[in-house]
Amino acid sequence: MPAIELAPAQTSGTTAAHASAALAEADRLMTVCNSCRYCEGLCAVFPAMEMRRSFADGDLNYLANLCHSCGACYSDCQFSPPHAFAVNVPRVLAEVRNESYAQYVWPRALAPLFARNGMAIAIAAAVSVAAFLFGFMALNDRAVMFGVQAGEGAFYRLMPHNVMALLFGAAFLYAILAIGLGLRAFRQDIGAPSGMMRDPGDNWQAAQDTASLRYLDGGGAGCMNEDRQPEKDRRKLYHHLTFYGFLLCFSSTSTATLYHYVLAREAPYPWWDLPVVLGTLGGIGLLIGPLGLMRQKAVRDPVMREPSGRSMEAAFTLMLFGLGLTGLVLLPLRATPAMGTLLAIHLGFVFGFFITMPYGKFVHGIYRYAALVRYAQERKALHGTVP
Amino acid sequence: MSAVDVLVIGGGNAALCAAIAASREGARVLVLEASNAFWRGGNTRHTRNMRCAHDQATEILTGPYFEDEFFEDLLRVTNGQTDETLARHMIHESKEMLTWIAEQGVRWQPSLGGTLSLGRTNAFFLGGGRAMLNALYATAERLGVEIRYEAEVTDIEIDDGMFLSATIGSTAERIEARSLVAAAGGFESNIEWLKRYWGDAADNFIIRGTSNNKGTILKLLLDNGVQEVGDPTQCHAVAIDARAPKYDGGIITRLDCVVFGIVVNKNAQRFYDEGEDIWPKRYAIWGRLVAAQPDQIAYIVFDASSLTLFMPSLYPPIQAPTIGELAQKLGLDPAALQGTVSAFNEAVRPGTFDYKILDDCRTDGLTPPKSHWARRIETGPFYAYPVRPGITFTYLGTRVNKDARMVMADARPAANMFAAGEIMAGNVLGEGYAAGIGMTIGAVFGRIAGREAARNARN
Numbered sequence: 001m002p003a004i005e006l007a008p009a010q011t012s013g014t015t016a017a018h019a020s021a022a023l024a025e026a027d028r029l030m031t032v033c034n035s036c037r038y039c040e041g042l043c044a045v046f047p048a049m050e051m052r053r054s055f056a057d058g059d060l061n062y063l064a065n066l067c068h069s070c071g072a073c074y075s076d077c078q079f080s081p082p083h084a085f086a087v088n089v090p091r092v093l094a095e096v097r098n099e100s101y102a103q104y105v106w107p108r109a110l111a112p113l114f115a116r117n118g119m120a121i122a123i124a125a126a127v128s129v130a131a132f133l134f135g136f137m138a139l140n141d142r143a144v145m146f147g148v149q150a151g152e153g154a155f156y157r158l159m160p161h162n163v164m165a166l167l168f169g170a171a172f173l174y175a176i177l178a179i180g181l182g183l184r185a186f187r188q189d190i191g192a193p194s195g196m197m198r199d200p201g202d203n204w205q206a207a208q209d210t211a212s213l214r215y216l217d218g219g220g221a222g223c224m225n226e227d228r229q230p231e232k233d234r235r236k237l238y239h240h241l242t243f244y245g246f247l248l249c250f251s252s253t254s255t256a257t258l259y260h261y262v263l264a265r266e267a268p269y270p271w272w273d274l275p276v277v278l279g280t281l282g283g284i285g286l287l288i289g290p291l292g293l294m295r296q297k298a299v300r301d302p303v304m305r306e307p308s309g310r311s312m313e314a315a316f317t318l319m320l321f322g323l324g325l326t327g328l329v330l331l332p333l334r335a336t337p338a339m340g341t342l343l344a345i346h347l348g349f350v351f352g353f354f355i356t357m358p359y360g361k362f363v364h365g366i367y368r369y370a371a372l373v374r375y376a377q378e379r380k381a382l383h384g385t386v387p
Numbered sequence: 388m389s390a391v392d393v394l395v396i397g398g399g400n401a402a403l404c405a406a407i408a409a410s411r412e413g414a415r416v417l418v419l420e421a422s423n424a425f426w427r428g429g430n431t432r433h434t435r436n437m438r439c440a441h442d443q444a445t446e447i448l449t450g451p452y453f454e455d456e457f458f459e460d461l462l463r464v465t466n467g468q469t470d471e472t473l474a475r476h477m478i479h480e481s482k483e484m485l486t487w488i489a490e491q492g493v494r495w496q497p498s499l500g501g502t503l504s505l506g507r508t509n510a511f512f513l514g515g516g517r518a519m520l521n522a523l524y525a526t527a528e529r530l531g532v533e534i535r536y537e538a539e540v541t542d543i544e545i546d547d548g549m550f551l552s553a554t555i556g557s558t559a560e561r562i563e564a565r566s567l568v569a570a571a572g573g574f575e576s577n578i579e580w581l582k583r584y585w586g587d588a589a590d591n592f593i594i595r596g597t598s599n600n601k602g603t604i605l606k607l608l609l610d611n612g613v614q615e616v617g618d619p620t621q622c623h624a625v626a627i628d629a630r631a632p633k634y635d636g637g638i639i640t641r642l643d644c645v646v647f648g649i650v651v652n653k654n655a656q657r658f659y660d661e662g663e664d665i666w667p668k669r670y671a672i673w674g675r676l677v678a679a680q681p682d683q684i685a686y687i688v689f690d691a692s693s694l695t696l697f698m699p700s701l702y703p704p705i706q707a708p709t710i711g712e713l714a715q716k717l718g719l720d721p722a723a724l725q726g727t728v729s730a731f732n733e734a735v736r737p738g739t740f741d742y743k744i745l746d747d748c749r750t751d752g753l754t755p756p757k758s759h760w761a762r763r764i765e766t767g768p769f770y771a772y773p774v775r776p777g778i779t780f781t782y783l784g785t786r787v788n789k790d791a792r793m794v795m796a797d798a799r800p801a802a803n804m805f806a807a808g809e810i811m812a813g814n815v816l817g818e819g820y821a822a823g824i825g826m827t828i829g830a831v832f833g834r835i836a837g838r839e840a841a842r843n844a845r846n
């Protein structure tokens with residue numbers, strides 16, 4: 001009788017030590033997948049996996065942030081549960097990805113914010129909205145707060161422009177700093193060279209892959225939902241609405257800032273002016289997009305979902321919806337007595353969004369983008385081109 | 388008058404291609420699949436590609452593969468054991484499969500920067516065989532094909548070559564239909580049946596695919612006067628990791644490292660030339676070779692210099708700092724393994740190692756020789772994989788004609804019975820194998836069988 005065990009053994013990973021159970025499981029799965037490779041045409045994860053023979057935590061965090069959670073490799077896998085090999089790549093990579101956000105956060109002391117993220121984001125948003133409301137009321141005359149303001153500079157009668165710019169500028173700069181440091185931690189963890197984010201070609205490739213969400217469609221077949229009809233999936237569309245809606249809102253604010261300082265033209269602007277048009281379109285995107293994403297999430301096959309991320313995802317999506325909603329409501333009512341209150345609420349949402357950017361699901365876009373840059377770089381090194 | 392025009396038994400590639408084709412001919416189709424929805428499509432769910440003839444390169448195939456070349460390849464791998472008329476017909480029809488299969492919703496994988504060695508001859512399913520099946524099922528359902536799971540057929544009523552009804556074992560329900568397509572696979576999952584030809588050795592076989600292809604339908608058909616085709620001992624069998632589960636370990640238990648080391652049996656003796664020819668041409672003989680060894684077990688032994696030359700394995704190789712310790716871990720006699728490795732090392736002639744070609748690294752004066760890629764096994768740590776025969780599928784089947792219609796023992800065509808897939812693979816595959824041809828047999832004859840069965844039902 002041979003000394004080795006010849007019974008159907010549970011499979012194992014390539015590396016003995018992992019920082020978490022999810023990472024250990026991801027190693028086991030990538031070992032299964034690397035001996036199979038049937039999914040290599042579906043997305044970037046499998047080709048990146050094939051460039052490796054063993055999977056340390058950094059490799060797994062990289063692969064997890066490359067994954068777009070489309071679900072194709074689950075329904076295509078001959079070894080998914082109830083097969084004993086129990087391969088569920090989307091779910092395990094989602095868990096690893098969610099854990100990785102806390103690992104890279106700056107300052108590290110705030111990592112626990114990811115543990116009950118929905119609660120944390122909700123509190124931050126509520127406090128921020130309340131602070132603006134009470135601040136407006138405390139600092140403004142009742143007549144100003146609840147009166148009708150019209151003409152150039154109407155908003156700034158409630159909050160001086162310089163104060164607004166300073167406050168939001170500071171919050172935004174802080175977010176940029178924290179996100180940048182998180183990005184550096186990610187880059188170091190995945191073992192990428194320090195110049196990773198600086199190559200124009202790789203950034204161009206990643207920007208295209210991001211702008212089109214190239215990998216959010218199961219290799220062209222669509223994302224897998226409960227109805228098992230991936231061609232009916234609309235996640236990509238709703239994400240585009242959300243993503244571009246957000247970008248439009250951001251450019252609306254940027255244009256308005258330029259108008260103010262460069263052209264010395266003060267808000268509110270007429271409905272046909274650039275900041276209003278951009279903001280309105282963006283706001284509509286932020287209404288439909290997040291609602292659609294939540295709907296898609298609801299019809300997703302529960303076996304592929306990772307419950308630990310649920311509150312974080314919901315908080316982020318609702319926050320974006322709140323941004324869009326409060327902005328859009330402000331537009332038609334800006335010449336009414338409700339303006340003061342609505343402005344306070346909208347600014348509260350925006351401020352809350354800025355300061356929580358580094359501490360919630362927003363970072364998924366950052367790490368995913370960075371992972372795509374790294375992938376472009378690896379492909380180039382291997383094949384000389386990006387496919 | 389029965390409610391069903393075409394009854395399809397089975398739920399794999401052959402069955403679904405038949406069901407779709409029959410449905411497109413206007414027939415009312417019922418599919419009876421033994422397994423539940425997860426395990427549906429027995430062996431098909433483990434596949435990856437399909438061999439198709441084509442006259443020019445496409446987005447998914449790197450170059451032309453003409454009908455004649457396909458046929459020559461088939462002649463070579465089967466040693467001429469093929470029905471030329473049927474084989475040529477299948478190869479001709481395979482050309483259309485590239486578009487027909489795609490029209491049924493299956494996606495092909497664009498050829499990926501030359502990483503696939505079969506990129507010219509074989510078309511790869513995007514996402515593999517289960518993705519392919521999911522698409523076929525979705526299409527069949529959309530066409531109104533009725534599919535019943537956990538509906539294993541345990542009896543068939545046949546009267547003089549005329550199918551009358553089938554019985555579902557679990558419910559004892561009798562189902563009549565105007566014509567039958569049998570697409571229920573070979574008998575590879577039936578260890579007792581395998582034992583008739585292999586003896587107790589079959590207890591040590593590992594079945595790479597489904598546990599549902601027990602050959603029940605095949606046996607019922609043969610017992611009812613359908614003509615048998617093929618040698619019952621012939622099958623596709625490779626050497627796979629001995630740690631694999633008994634069934635459904637699938638593609639990932641294969642090992643591609645025989646050419647890099649030596650292979651010994653449980654007495655630590657070599658038994659075949661590991662470097663006879665390039666691996667794609669030889670991998671399919673190793674299942675039978677290991678089956679002929681005592682206890683049907685063997686060990687691929689190699690050293691650190693080869694560890695990263697082949698695709699990563701599912702189970703890690705067993706590792707030890709010395710050959711003696713490796714033998715102990717494997718349960719082999721350390722002195723015997725040491726002796727075999729030393730004798731091999733001494734026989735290795737100097738050469739230039741290149742595993743991509745038939746290189747000049749060979750042994751001299753050793754029996755059996757290692758004709759290529761022979762390098763000393765001397766750099767620790769040393770590694771081994773235990774291997775057993777892994778059965779892919781069997782070739783014994785029902786004889787069919789060009790219309791996929793079964794032929795009776797007295798050479799008359801059956802009245803209303805058709806067959807496709809593994810259950811008739813022996814018509815084309817007398818022995819040997821060419822990668823991707825299992826799916827060609829299933830898809831081409833499945834489509835023909837469905838079409839003909841539907842026409843038959845109309846008359």
Ligand SMILES: Cc1cc2nc3c(=O)[nH]c(=O)nc-3n(C[C@H](O)[C@H](O)[C@H](O)COP(=O)(O)OP(=O)(O)OC[C@H]3O[C@@H](n4cnc5c(N)ncnc54)[C@H](O)[C@@H]3O)c2cc1C
Nearest residue numbers: 399401421428429430431435436540596808809823825826
């Ligand atoms: C690991 C592995 C990898 C492979 N890779 C490839 C590849 O890449 N390319 C290739 O061409 N070939 C490949 N093959 C071979 C290929 O799987 C088969 O040739 C092909 O799938 C056979 O199709 P089929 O429809 O005849 O049988 P199957 O797909 O096995 O379908 C038979 C069906 O019949 C059902 N059934 C059995 N008995 C009954 C009954 N009594 N009542 C009702 N239903 C029943 C079974 O449940 C099963 O679903 C591979 C095989 C394995 C095991």
Ligand code: HEM
Nearest residue numbers: 068069210216242243246293297313316317365366368369
């Ligand atoms: C930079 C590149 C980005 C990429 C590659 C990307 C990709 C993805 C993917 C693949 C998902 C679905 C999978 C998952 O749940 O994690 C997702 C979810 C989401 N994204 Fe993005 N995203 C990016 C940036 C953004 C930005 C900038 C926003 C908005 C500010 C945004 C908003 C959302 C929302 C609201 C969800 C749904 C949250 C959920 O329910 O999980 N994304 N993104």
Ligand code: SF4
Nearest residue numbers: 033036037038039077
């Ligand atoms: S997910 Fe399943 S089918 Fe896809 S590569 Fe991994 S093991 Fe293979």
Ligand code: SF4
Nearest residue numbers: 043067068070071073
């Ligand atoms: S879920 Fe989609 S993106 Fe993620 S690994 Fe699977 S196929 Fe790739």
